[in-house]
Amino acid sequence: MKPWGGRFREAAHPAAERFTASLSFDRRLWAHDLRASEAWAGALERAGLLSPAELAEILNGLAEVRREFEDGSFPFRPELEDLHMNVERRLQEKIGAVGGKLHTGRSRNDQIAVDERLYLKDAVTRILAGLTAVQSALIDRAADTLDAPMPGYTHLQRAQPILLAHHLLAYVFMLERDRERFDACRVRADVLPLGAGALAGTAFPIDREALARDLGFRAVTQNSLDAVSDRDYLIEFLAAGAIAGMHGSRLAADLTLWATAEFGFVEFHDEFATGSSMMPQKKNPDVAELIRGKSGRLYGNLVALLTTMKGLPLSYNADMQEDKEPFFDSVDTLEAIAGVLPPLIRSLSFDTRRMREAAGADFSTATDLADYLVRKGLPFRQAHEVVGRIVRSAIDAGKRLDDLALDDLRRFSALFEKDALDAVSVEASLRARAVIGGTAPGSVKDALALARRLLGA
């Protein structure tokens, strides 16, 4: 019999029962559900609704239930629909009728909201640690490749030389924003909905602020309808997860590209590569590809919950039970990505010689030649035009920029002097970009130190 059986003449149709059950996925909230129930029992006792002896009985009963979850002996009964009713029924089996007092003044609507917020706070803590581990791997690789140049790209065309460390640190700063987003989401989620009851607020004199302190929330919700209807905290989490997934995907895309024979900038360690069932020679970057691929489900989970919530009238609606699978899937996906990326990054072998050669090819320092003319007083637009013509004639002559002699340059502008030839070296190009956030070795060293400080904080 269901906890609400009194009002019904007929039992649920088995298909309806199967269809509404959430136990298969909400069971993972058990630890948070028990924690919230223990605190609720304490609040009931303080409100005079449980005697101290009854409170003790309920806490003992909940402790027994907890042990069953821990040792795997908890008897899950999907016909009891969800985790909350499974726990409550089990408690009553353990301690009898007094177990039926636990749900006083409480609804599964405020119960699920508190469970999810508690779960989210723990999940964010783990994900922040995971993101930090990825950042730290990137920082270490940046530190040990600190003076290795590579071509920087725009439009996937060689553009200007950069340092490999600069490229790696770009991801560290992206992930720093991800950490900020997750952290902000955790702060906003850190508000207690319990005491909202089904929708209108509990009718018993519960000290919600004391309850919030018990459960480690920084505040209590100020509107009971909002408290049971709100899933913003999950949506923000999923949004932060989608963005972090996009960053992981771009990193994976860079690495898979660099690992092609055409680039040849990096080789994945055997431990993070796979073979082909047919082609004996293949070494495939499946791990990186799946990091890229899993961004799809992170986006999908966000869109799924946004769509579920859109147009729902206040307050709680059963639709909202659909919030859990996308949420848990994003938690799992993010943890999986954050688990595999650090060792993958640490095991990459960069071909810095090949990167260095590529860095100076394809006229990648043409901007520096134009900048040289600017320093001699030529307006940049004219300098751009002059160097454009130099590049075109070098292409026609089958030459590189650093093959040109001073005389070749002077045919295009009398402003060129001997030091013009130095300006087009990869090192000079790098050195010139000494602004904060630029790719000059000194700037990158500063950025590296800053990145380390961010992780320390």
Ligand code: ARG
């Ligand atoms: N299993 C439900 C959920 O996940 C808990 C709240 C249910 N309330 C209800 N009246 N069906 O959303």
